[in-house]
Amino acid sequence: MTGKRRSQWIAGLFVLAVLTYLYAPIIVIVLFSFTTSPRLSMPIEGLTFDWYRSALDNPLILSALTNSLVLALISAVAAGIMGAAFSFGLMRLKRPHVREALIGASLLPAIVPLLVIGISLAVFFRVLGMPQGLINTAIGHLIVCLPFVVLTMNARLETFDFSMLEAARDLGATPVRTFLDITFPLIRPSVVGAALLAAALSLDEFVITWFNIGNQQSVPVLVWGMMRRGVDPSINAIATLLLTLLVGLVICSNLLGRKKRS
Amino acid sequence: MNEMVRGFLDARLNADVSRRRFIQGAAGLASLSVLGAATGASAAETPKLGGQLNFLGWDGEHGGNVAKPFLEKNGIQLQASFQSAADEALTRFNTGGRGAMDLLTPNKDFQRAILASNVELFQPLDLARIPTAEGLFPAFKGAPWLVRDGKTYGIPIIWGDEPCVFNPTKWDKMPARYTDFADPKYKGQLVLLDDPFGNIWLYAVSLGMKEPSRLTAAELEQVIEAMLKMKPNVVTIGASHGDMADVLIRGDASIGIGGWAYQTLIAKEKGVKLVVGSPEVDGTFFWSDAYAIAADAPNLDNAYAFIDFMTSAQSNAALAKELGSGCTVEAAYDLLDPGLRDLYPYDNVRKPGGGILGTQIVVPPQEADGDVVGAPAWVEAWQTFKAS
Amino acid sequence: MLSLFVLSFWRAKGFELIPDFTLANYEKAVVSKLYRTLLVRTVLVGFVTAAIVVPIAFALSYAMRFVFERRGQLILQLVLLSLFSGYLVRIYAWRTILGKQGLLNSTLQWLGLINEPLEFLIYSNIAVVITLSGLLLPLAVLPIYSALLNVSRDQMEAARDLGAGRVHLIRTILLPLAMPGVRTAFAFAFLLAAGDFVTPTLVGGTQSLLIGNIIADQFRGIGSNWPLGAALAFVTIAIVLVIYLAVVQILARVTR
Numbered sequence: 001m002t003g004k005r006r007s008q009w010i011a012g013l014f015v016l017a018v019l020t021y022l023y024a025p026i027i028v029i030v031l032f033s034f035t036t037s038p039r040l041s042m043p044i045e046g047l048t049f050d051w052y053r054s055a056l057d058n059p060l061i062l063s064a065l066t067n068s069l070v071l072a073l074i075s076a077v078a079a080g081i082m083g084a085a086f087s088f089g090l091m092r093l094k095r096p097h098v099r100e101a102l103i104g105a106s107l108l109p110a111i112v113p114l115l116v117i118g119i120s121l122a123v124f125f126r127v128l129g130m131p132q133g134l135i136n137t138a139i140g141h142l143i144v145c146l147p148f149v150v151l152t153m154n155a156r157l158e159t160f161d162f163s164m165l166e167a168a169r170d171l172g173a174t175p176v177r178t179f180l181d182i183t184f185p186l187i188r189p190s191v192v193g194a195a196l197l198a199a200a201l202s203l204d205e206f207v208i209t210w211f212n213i214g215n216q217q218s219v220p221v222l223v224w225g226m227m228r229r230g231v232d233p234s235i236n237a238i239a240t241l242l243l244t245l246l247v248g249l250v251i252c253s254n255l256l257g258r259k260k261r262s
Numbered sequence: 263m264n265e266m267v268r269g270f271l272d273a274r275l276n277a278d279v280s281r282r283r284f285i286q287g288a289a290g291l292a293s294l295s296v297l298g299a300a301t302g303a304s305a306a307e308t309p310k311l312g313g314q315l316n317f318l319g320w321d322g323e324h325g326g327n328v329a330k331p332f333l334e335k336n337g338i339q340l341q342a343s344f345q346s347a348a349d350e351a352l353t354r355f356n357t358g359g360r361g362a363m364d365l366l367t368p369n370k371d372f373q374r375a376i377l378a379s380n381v382e383l384f385q386p387l388d389l390a391r392i393p394t395a396e397g398l399f400p401a402f403k404g405a406p407w408l409v410r411d412g413k414t415y416g417i418p419i420i421w422g423d424e425p426c427v428f429n430p431t432k433w434d435k436m437p438a439r440y441t442d443f444a445d446p447k448y449k450g451q452l453v454l455l456d457d458p459f460g461n462i463w464l465y466a467v468s469l470g471m472k473e474p475s476r477l478t479a480a481e482l483e484q485v486i487e488a489m490l491k492m493k494p495n496v497v498t499i500g501a502s503h504g505d506m507a508d509v510l511i512r513g514d515a516s517i518g519i520g521g522w523a524y525q526t527l528i529a530k531e532k533g534v535k536l537v538v539g540s541p542e543v544d545g546t547f548f549w550s551d552a553y554a555i556a557a558d559a560p561n562l563d564n565a566y567a568f569i570d571f572m573t574s575a576q577s578n579a580a581l582a583k584e585l586g587s588g589c590t591v592e593a594a595y596d597l598l599d600p601g602l603r604d605l606y607p608y609d610n611v612r613k614p615g616g617g618i619l620g621t622q623i624v625v626p627p628q629e630a631d632g633d634v635v636g637a638p639a640w641v642e643a644w645q646t647f648k649a650s
Numbered sequence: 651m652l653s654l655f656v657l658s659f660w661r662a663k664g665f666e667l668i669p670d671f672t673l674a675n676y677e678k679a680v681v682s683k684l685y686r687t688l689l690v691r692t693v694l695v696g697f698v699t700a701a702i703v704v705p706i707a708f709a710l711s712y713a714m715r716f717v718f719e720r721r722g723q724l725i726l727q728l729v730l731l732s733l734f735s736g737y738l739v740r741i742y743a744w745r746t747i748l749g750k751q752g753l754l755n756s757t758l759q760w761l762g763l764i765n766e767p768l769e770f771l772i773y774s775n776i777a778v779v780i781t782l783s784g785l786l787l788p789l790a791v792l793p794i795y796s797a798l799l800n801v802s803r804d805q806m807e808a809a810r811d812l813g814a815g816r817v818h819l820i821r822t823i824l825l826p827l828a829m830p831g832v833r834t835a836f837a838f839a840f841l842l843a844a845g846d847f848v849t850p851t852l853v854g855g856t857q858s859l860l861i862g863n864i865i866a867d868q869f870r871g872i873g874s875n876w877p878l879g880a881a882l883a884f885v886t887i888a889i890v891l892v893i894y895l896a897v898v899q900i901l902a903r904v905t906r
Contacts, residue, residue, distance in 0.1 A: 349872055349874070350870060353869075353870065371872070450769065458873065459873075496856045497855065498773040498855050499851075501851045508745075512745070512746075512750070512751065512752075513749075513750060514745075514750050514751075514772060625872055626873075636873070637873025638873045639873075640873055641868075641874065641875070642684070645684060645864055648856075648863075649684055649688055649864075650684075650687075
């Protein structure tokens with residue numbers, strides 16, 4: 001038992017170290033969104049809500065925030081569903097070579113420079129006569145997010161034990177029931193994780209967005225444009241707001257999930 | 263597939279001239295039908311204001327605070343998006359933005375290049391609809407970079423130069439020449455701006471080249487060699503003026519080459535003192551941004567009214583103050599704080615013809631011209647500098 | 651995409667593009683010393699980043715799956731949530747941490763561990779790798795953890811009961827089953843690091859320019875050259891893909 005204790009300790013420390021590494025910049029962001037030192041550097045002088053006020057006062061920032069959230073939501077839901085469905089479809093393919101090739105092909109949008117995708121899409125939409133805006137941008141985001149969802153799902157499904165599903169079907173369960181009662185609960189962490197990933201990628205995307213969103217704004221596009229005059233801590237305030245919102249969402253979904261289970 | 267290729271062609275071949283040239287070259291793709299004919303400005307007799315106004319330009323020049331009362335009074339909704347490079351307006355125009363873009367804020371050299379190459383992007387302005395433009399400094403009225411065939415395509419908003427911006431606690435003054443920055447005492451102190459033209463131009467001047475915007479391949483190589491001697495002293499290359507200011511304010515570097523006086527204002531707000539000063543012998547170069555209206559702009563009335571409002575003495579002075587730059591309207595000068603007046607040599611803009619702004623060309627020709635290399639060669643030379 | 655491929659055979663002249671069939675752009679992309687240096691550097695940065703990210707992600711996923719079990723999902727959510735603070739803003743925050751007068755340097759100085767600030771921490775390739783690894787780690791954790799969900803505790807216990815050592819256990823049971831996840835994690839880390847151009851711009855120094863920056867340059871600004879940019883992009887894609895496939899082959903052979 002002591003051996004197990006010790007390995008738990010080591011694992012705990014390791015996890016803590018990694019989380020510190022991941023959260024160090026975030027702590028900086030949150031901290032400096034509340035301080036009066038506008039320099040984004042030490043020492044911290046005083047506390048203030050001014051950056052939130054100036055962020056929320058700016059109509060551009062507000063519309064950018066709304067647009068970004070809409071895009072992230074569309075990306076999470078659409079990429080989550082489409083990606084998962086595509087991966088399932090892949091698993092059903094009998095010929096491994098075709099499958100490998102399709103997985104490789106779905107990787108492509110992840111390697112092609114975003115700039116190339118962004119410009120190609122913009123030109124493509126123009127030829128179709130679709131005016132620049134959120135719809136075009138959402139399609140662009142979907143293209144960027146899908147490979148990540150597909151590959152993540154693929155990692156889960158490639159060594160997934162499909163015999164379980166056949167057993168359920170042999171017992172007379174309809175495909176829908178099988179999916180809802182057995183498959184989905186099993187793959188839920190991966191699907192939710194992949195959807196979160198898609199939302200995060202969408203929130204950060206600015207190259208494709210820039211070329212396709214027309215006269216609208218999204219948070220990263222705005223931040224990138226504002227860099228000519230320098231960044232100020234109101235950007236930290238926006239990031240903190242976004243983060244808080246998402247943490248809230250995740251906590252809520254956890255609580256809901258727990259209630260359902262019990 | 264062909265549609266896509268054509269789309270791409272159009273993206274870069276918008277000018278009538280080049281379109282003609284292209285059609286001669288490739289008969290197979292002869293019918294380029296994507297573009298509609300440019301509709302002329304049908305000036306309504308009593309312009310109706312209100313609705314949308316789209317802006318794509320530099321951050322700040324949409325006049326955030328300055329334009330607010332005007333926009334509210336007339337019920338205009340300003341949709342502003344910002345560019346991070348001068349030609350992003352052209353890229354967006356050609357990739358589906360045409361017909362959805364109104365106001366642009368090109369800088370001097372970009373607008374000059376566009377007008378000279380006959381690429382379609384701006385529409386000629388009806389000066390009768392911008393009465394306040396009468397108040398511009400003589401240099402900005404019909405300035406050479408704004409005019410083609412007697413038609414005016416832009417109303418200058420602000421102007422300035424690109425001096426060195428430095429930390430006065432570390433340095434008393436800048437050296438006499440840019441080539442002096444190769445001195446090892448500047449190690450770990452310099453930050454540059456990611457701009458091929460400004461940097462190469464300054465070093466060409468520093469090396470005593472007669473026409474710094476028209477370099478031969480050998481001269482260009484000489485310039486890069488001189489710049490590479492200074493490179494060990496460079497900490498990083500800033501993506502934008504704001505980014506460069508951030509590096510200086512954090513104290514990660516103490517001298518910015520090719521800076522902007524506005525950076526001293528950002529620094530002041532953050533409790534750091536920075537000052538401007540350029541190498542005495544070499545000096546620096548000047549820039550100016552102008553309001554322009556995109557071809558096929560959908561909200562013409564709003565655009566004209568906006569430009570007219572922003573070119574009034576009060577607006578112009580307020581914007582110059584907000585952006586730490588030079589004002590372009592004569593009466594606005596009197597409204598500026600003395601500190602701001604001293605930032606720029608205003609005697610230059612009192613001369614007709616653009617003064618030094620008119621004669622000084624920082625950007626090389628678009629294509630090679632005899633021995634003189636074109637802009638792509640400068641970009642490549644700059645990349646070589648950045649990479650080595 | 652296809653149209654850009656076609657474009658890569660054209661020529662640029664002024665603000666115009668001339669249709670053509672020329673291999674000059676490709677020749678330039680492959681022969682020019684400038685682009686070759688940058689390609690090598692890009693591949694190296696991508697590789698080093700992946701070599702840091704993937705093992706950490708594997709160890710983390712292992713701990714989440716087999717040490718913390720149920721609580722592992724909470725840790726996964728924490729890891730993924732770190733993605734939601736904005737990529738640009740996070741890169742800037744790294745500047746605050748790694749800068750000459752940044753948090754890390756001032757802490758080390760305060761502790762008396764160093765006298766002078768460590769200058770290599772910022773505006774260097776080290777800064778680029780540190781920042782990129784932080785950005786990409788969450789993306790690499792998800793696929794590995796997902797793959798480990800397919801390995802049941804019973805399988806592990808059974809193998810251990812048969813007297814398998816820990817290393818042997820990982821090599822023969824865990825890795826083969828986790829392979830799809832590791833492969834994906836490597837793909838995310840390597841490909842995204844090799845394609846990034848914002849991180850080297852903001853925290854990189856004068857030796858940190860990557861091919862992505864040059865490609866971006868060719869598409870914007872006066873003097874840009876779209877055909878050359880497109881050719882460079884396709885050369886990069888080809889090289890990166892070949893390396894990725896080679897690594898996958900090697901990984902597959904090692905675990906077989």
